[in-house]
Amino acid sequence: EAGVTQSPTHLIKTRGQQATLRCSPISGHTSVYWYQQALGLGLQFLLWYDEGEERNRGNFPPRFSGRQFPNYSSELNVNALELEDSALYLCASSLGTGGLNEKLFFGSGTQLSVL
Amino acid sequence: GNSVTQMEGPVTLSEEAFLTINCTYTATGYPSLFWYVQYPGEGLQLLLKATKADDKGSNKGFEATYRKETTSFHLEKGSVQVSDSAVYFCALSTNTGGFKTIFGAGTRLFVKA
Numbered sequence: 486e487a488g489v490t491q492s493p494t495h496l497i498k499t500r501g502q503q504a505t506l507r508c509s510p511i512s513g514h515t516s517v518y519w520y521q522q523a524l525g526l527g528l529q530f531l532l533w534y535d536e537g538e539e540r541n542r543g544n545f546p547p548r549f550s551g552r553q554f555p556n557y558s559s560e561l562n563v564n565a566l567e568l569e570d571s572a573l574y575l576c577a578s579s580l581g582t583g584g585l586n587e588k589l590f591f592g593s594g595t596q597l598s599v600l
Numbered sequence: 601g602n603s604v605t606q607m608e609g610p611v612t613l614s615e616e617a618f619l620t621i622n623c624t625y626t627a628t629g630y631p632s633l634f635w636y637v638q639y640p641g642e643g644l645q646l647l648l649k650a651t652k653a654d655d656k657g658s659n660k661g662f663e664a665t666y667r668k669e670t671t672s673f674h675l676e677k678g679s680v681q682v683s684d685s686a687v688y689f690c691a692l693s694t695n696t697g698g699f700k701t702i703f704g705a706g707t708r709l710f711v712k713a
Contacts, residue, residue, distance in 0.1 A: 489643065518701070527604075527705030528644075528689065533698075541698035575644070585632040585693045586651055589701060591643035 487511070489592035491576050497598045498566050506561040506595045510578030516540075517559040518579070518589060519551060523572040531574075534559055535581050563597070571599045602627045602697075606690045606704035613680055614712050621675040621707045623664075623690035631692040633657075633666050633673040634701070638687040647675075647688070685711045 490509045498504050510517050519531040530543035534553035548564040557578075563570055573596050577589040607622040625633065635647040635657070648657035653668035662677045673690060690704040 520703070525705065528703035530700050530702060533700060541700050543700070577644075585630075585695065585699075586649065587693060587699075587701070588646050588649075589636075589644075591636075591645065593641075593643045 489576055489578050489590050491574075491592040491595050493595060494593070495596045495598070497600065499600050500566055500568060502566050504563045504566060504570075504597055506563075506574050506576075506597070508559045508561070508576030508578075508592060510557050510559070510576075511590055513580070514578035514590070515557055515581035516579045516587075517553055517557065518577040519559070519561050520575045520577065521545075521572045522575055522594070523569075528575065532561070566599045568599050571597060573597075602631070602692065602694050602702050604690050604692055604702055604704035606688075606707050609687075609706070609708040610710055611707060612710045612712065615682055616679045617711075619675070619677040619680045619684075619709070621688055621690075621709070623673045623675065623704060625671050625673065625690075625692050627671075627692055627694055628696045629694060631694045633664070634691040634693070635662070635664055635673070635675050636689040636691060636703070638689065638706070640686070644689060680709070680711045682711045682713050685709055 516535040520528040533541040551561040553559045573594045575594045577591045634649045636644045637647045648659040650657040650666035687706045
């Protein structure tokens with residue numbers, strides 16, 4: 486069974502451009518989570534989507550946005566890129582019960598470099 | 601607010617040594633606690649979890665006990681192997697301010713043969 490897949494693996498952009506990152510969850514999972522992993526800062530929670538709706542959002546500016554499609558795949562869009570947006574962006578999926586014991590399954594990430 | 605603090609790495613041990621990676625948390629309510637592991641070149645995967653005070657999670661020889669009185673969830677293993685070399689993340693799940701899982705900064709472990 487396929488795990489969580491993310492594309493592209495690497496993305497290079499310049500300041501001010503827009504980046505689009507994609508994620509396909511495990512089959513049967515309805516929830517998708519996005520995290521930013523900047524060097525030395527651990528994983529910072531960005532967004533949670535479930536059943537096509539944004540359910541929760543971390544402490545990030547509005548230029549970080551996304552959506553979830555009817556097939557539960559998801560896009561993360563980062564507008565007006567800044568140098569400090571350079572990081573590994575991780576997507577995770579889960580069954581979507583929303584309970585505290587929810588186990589997250591992670592993809593390998595998209596490394597975004599902003600020059 | 602909710603947060604997770606874990607010991608800075610890297611931690612370097614010889615094979616068969618005892619491992620402790622410290623993790624403390626701040627949370628309102630009654631969070632669930634997790635350890636995730638990231639092996640080289642792979643995504644994070646759940647190692648173990650505990651859902652209430654005094655619960656002990658265990659897997660692959662690793663264990664951690666949910667200590668509410670000290671707000672801690674330290675990871676231990678009695679005898680590490682080279683294959684345990686990875687980055688370990690402590691995490692908590694909370695419904696405060698909406699459901700989310702919050703991670704610590706990660707601790708890199710190197711095990712030498």
